[in-house]
Amino acid sequence: MHLQLDGGRSHVWQHGQIVPPDAALMPQMRFDRVYSQSDLPGLENRRLPLRALKCDAGPAGYAVLAVQRAGKEFRAVDGLQLSDLSPHLGQALSVWRDLMRERAQATLDRQIASDLGGGWVILGLAGNVQDMAPQVAILLAELPGVTLGPNGWIEFADPGIALDFRHAVTMAQEGREPPVPVTLSRDPSAEMILSSRILAEEQVLVGLIRHLRQGRSLSVERVAAHFDISRSEARLAILLCDGLSLQDAAAELGWTIETARSGSKRIFARMGISGQPAILRRVLTSAVWLG
Structure with a gap:
């Protein structure tokens, strides 16, 4: 499948050995028509059986799906099934395009948060770490006196900080507002606030961390x-x-x-x-x- 995007960019996915239609000739193909090797532009003289379909991918551009066989010719029902795929394929590619855009935007958000020294960590209700932003994992590994144990427990060399953290976990478990801040490190400066939230239908503790970059x-x-x-x-x-x-x-x-x-x-x-x-x-x- 060849996906041609507005602006000249393209993506190609291929399985097996196939000689696809010439990309330069794809604009001449009509939408929703199933082409055979004998009437496909530029491939009139090819011998291997082939069927190709061009579909509208919405604002993203268009796509050409080509299927080739090494042996017997396609049946009429094969072309009909390929034709029936056209509206669904176009919709799927539009969804794929939207998903790629959302992922790119999420990457920008993560980069900005990292640049500003911000990040998140998700803890179970007992206070053990379940997940965290990549930049937070790097930060915790670099903070002096802070370690992440094998079972997901954040451990502190300073007994005072350890006590403050357990107090913040208790307050978050009880749903206290505003969230209680915890100073994770003074040099470099890093602070966390903990609160109870519902994420993906699950009650968890969310820690928001701010690390002041030098x-x-x-x-x-x-x-x-x-x-x-x-x-x-x-x-x-x-x-x-x-x-x-x-x-x-x-x-x-x-x-x-x-x-x-x-x-x-x-x-x-x-x-x-x-x-x-x-x-x-x-x-x-x-x-x-x-x-």
């Missing part, structure tokens, strides 16, 4: 281009965004405090803001983290 995870070039500042100014903005004071940032960069003050003033002017807190707001609320 500005140093961004490239200097990207920050400089995004805010239209120099590379040295971008390095300073990144350190300030990560919570360093102007004096500590200057020390890390090997600058004098006067050089750091001068750089911060240039950043203020380029961003149209004033004050170091404004730099944090401008960077943390920007789209520089995405993609």
Whole structure:
């Protein structure tokens, strides 16, 4: 089957050895007509029995389904059965196209959530992990003092955090609102809120996690281009965004405090803001983290 999409893209699925109709000649074929090897454009001289059907795939484009035999010729009923397939095949391909679009959009949503340090984890009512977003699995593996046991239990090296987590699980089990936050880690910063929800007709506990990404995870070039500042100014903005004071940032960069003050003033002017807190707001609320 050859699926021709609007915009020139195509998909081909094939089983066995078959010489399909020439893709360049497919636009000449009429919809819902069953072609044989003797009247198919470009294949009039082929000897192996073949039947081909072109159907409308809706906004996605069109599809050509070809069936070939190595031996005896097709019967009339075979062509009728192929013709009866046309409306169902077109509908199936439209559904397939919609599903591909939904999956692509879901991938974008997951990427944005990952870029912003967000994710989810699904727990049973007892508090054991049943499933989690891929980025959360990576995060839990990297958080110091946090491990995922073989039976799905989240274990904490810090007894205080372990106690807070069990308290949050108990509150979620009872349906308490608002959800109780749990600090999973302070360095790097990661926090979870737990609530009871119905997912796919099942009562579960859903943990929503926010992990604050460090500005140093961004490239200097990207920050400089995004805010239209120099590379040295971008390095300073990144350190300030990560919570360093102007004096500590200057020390890390090997600058004098006067050089750091001068750089911060240039950043203020380029961003149209004033004050170091404004730099944090401008960077943390920007789209520089995405993609």
